[in-house]
Amino acid sequence: MAKKPGIPKGTRDFTPEEVTKRNYITGIIKTQFQRYGFQPIETPSFENSDTLLGKYGDEGDRLIFRILNSGDFLRKAKPDHLENRDSNAMASDISEKALRYDLTVPFARYVVMHQNEIDLPFKRYQIQPVWRADRPQKGRFREFYQCDADVVGSNSLWQEVEFVKLYDAVFHELGLKGVTIKINNRKVLAGLAEIIGAADKLIDFTVALDKLDKIGEEGVKKEMLEKGLSEQAIERIQPLFAFEGSNEERLDQLEAMLKTSEEGMKGVEELRFIFSNVSALGVLAANLEVDVTLARGLNYYTGAIFEVGAPEGVAMGSIGGGGRYDDLTGIFGLKGVSGVGISFGLDRIYLVLEELGLFPESVTENTRVLILNFGEAEAFYGMELLQQLRNKGINAELYPDAAKMKKQMNYANKRNIPYVVLAGTQEMNDATYTLKNMSNGEQDTLKQQELLDKLT
Template sequence: MSMIKPTLAKGTRDFSPQEMVKRNYIFDTIKSVFKKYGYAEIQTPAMENLSTLTGKYGDEGDKLIFKILNSGDYLAKVNPELLAEKNSNAATASISEKALRYDLTVPFARYVVMHQNEIALPFKRFQVQPVWRADRPQKGRYREFYQCDVDVVGSDSLLNEAEFILIYQEALSNLGLKDFSIKLNNRKILSGIAEVIGKPELIIDMTVAIDKLDKIGLDGVSKELLDRGFSEADIDQLKPVILLQGNNEEKLTSLKDVLAKSETGLKGIEEIETVFKYLNALLKNNTTLKPKVELDITLARGLNYYTGCIFEVKTNEAAMGSIGGGGRYDDLTGMFGLKGLTGVGISFGADRIYDVLLELNLFPQYAAAGTKVLISNFDEEAEIYALPVLQLLRDAGVAAELYPASAKLKKQMSYADAKKIPFVILIGSDEMQGDELTIKDMMSGQQQKLSAEAIVALLK
């Protein structure tokens, strides 16, 4: 039998113990902010029924859903005529009933509908789990990645949107990021723009195109709009709006003139102004949280289910795409039979945030190590002596381990270095005869003799 070289599926990764400590640092930091704002955690399955997911993300999103083949002989029950056509899209429903979740929002909507008699409204939940997308892997973009989502359903208050801005600000600041922008727009404004130029039926085509402005430039957006059914005259009307300049207040004033004849567009402007009003009130007596919020008319968020305010967060400290996004969805649960239940939510891109923190060297030193102290092991007598010390450390909440076999000091120190363990306790004959143990700081190389109790106090 030939040997098969082990490989990873493209767009996926293994995570080492050191990486997991850093990833959990991100998750724990974000979760602590979610809890502070009154959100509780749930989890949903990795796979959903394909019918649950399709039709929620637009045509481009649906193409990126990972389908799961039915078990057994999945071709046996397929209509022979479909097979003869060799049309995979037409045959998908016959060979695949399930799929890996594309995001956490649609499964959350499904959860709300199925558990509507068990939850109290408004229902505030957060969720930290992996999602899968059949996208082209590149830096900061993976086929399997984690999302940290926070949503509230059953509340149409725009206070939620204002608080989400603060959640972004607080969580990212706690992770050490200093220069990032929270971009804000409203899908009603975009709908109003489509109305004003006389192409309301092409709202999706317009938003998909202008959402790519920072990637393909104005010329690229113009070409795509032409390909999607817009005229040169339409584009001439759109350009001043797309390239809107000024501060938030100036942009809103300009938009009021542009959208004067669109009731929908004016409603979107009103909602943005209300969010800013809430935000100013929340920060009235706060001198530490200073969110940098930018009204960005080109922000469209390609997902079809957004109906109101939409968010996107980008860091200016590293070359990276968005590290967060979300928005208001007025009737997502209606797709599952529960009408009129509005919701709003945001997501943190944990994998991209990890890459940014790594590049900027923002992980705290303790986040690079799991074990905080290693106890040396020179012989059987030292091993037995060390065991109550080991348990004392663990009882005090200090992550500690005893080297598992008698070995030379150099080998044990190499083990500590490889695992980035910051301290080593050395137990030799002198230590066993006295009341003090030798502890070495692996970073500075300094050693000192302390009692077991003093070492516990030092490491805590």
């Protein structure tokens, strides 16, 4: 007996209904991307390993899927690496490519390679899958789509304001109210590390701090101690674990803490600019929040950091995030090009909309009219109508076989097709069609134009 097939953990098949709902989300995101002036690009699903490695920190590097070299890949492995079973060293011998971890680093590579073909500032959007060797759980997959928008070639903080507005516009159109856009600044985090004497441990400091919502205050302190931060240093940042009040009050508290750090004060100033202008312009679906513990754990952020949380009561991780990365293209040899971008987590947004029942009923409507098949002549007669329906932009199909009427009607019910057309000998003789509403059972016998008028 043949073994039942399966798929790798953390991946999924999608039904027609699921794909339709996902297309609904990406359609709204794409429309807003274009409305805000972003242009589409695509990059390969895999990159050279050296393009990706070292860009996401140690934790990120461990989650990158490497691709074995084709052919006898062990032939290129160094003998001492094989003998010592040094998997980390041998990985570079036998794997020169890797699946992309996100869309931002490939975008930076794209900008460097195509710098003579693009005009700065360059605004691009990209909707493609990415892969991470993460532990699968609810809302976390090993293959998932990201929907990214980035701007490179501008230092203006108005870009950050625009991205907050873009987030808000998408969630408003999706009907998803009550999302929280958390904002922090990498300069603030650098300033905090500086004032506690841990500037040389900035990465360790931010990676631990970013886990506050996952492992709690004591867990963060324990990890910081393990990374070499002193108890005195941790004591000095104690206020971070209990920041309260309005965004303005939180910024005031930050300012008081960071008054001796020039970089930290610059970060507070940038946050004030974003919050004051977004507040003045207004938002429709989102709550804005200064989150001083937000770090996102990615080494390339240098300014504003964004993370979007689902509405209260929905058990879901972040559904979006991003930030400014002033020196990302510099790692590929192009200096002085500032960038900032955000990402929408398609898969998690899907789960949130599903849980809250926010998908419109019309989203999953594919075929609107099914023409029943009673024989060769009747099918040809139905095909003439089918062509006119499609010309009017109405999704329609002919049942392919002259099966029993009950079978054809069951097909329409299972597919949730709202209308069926019956065209037998009598209708052909009278040059009419019988249109049946599947929801209420009502039937009308109509001329072709009357039927078209009724459905348009």
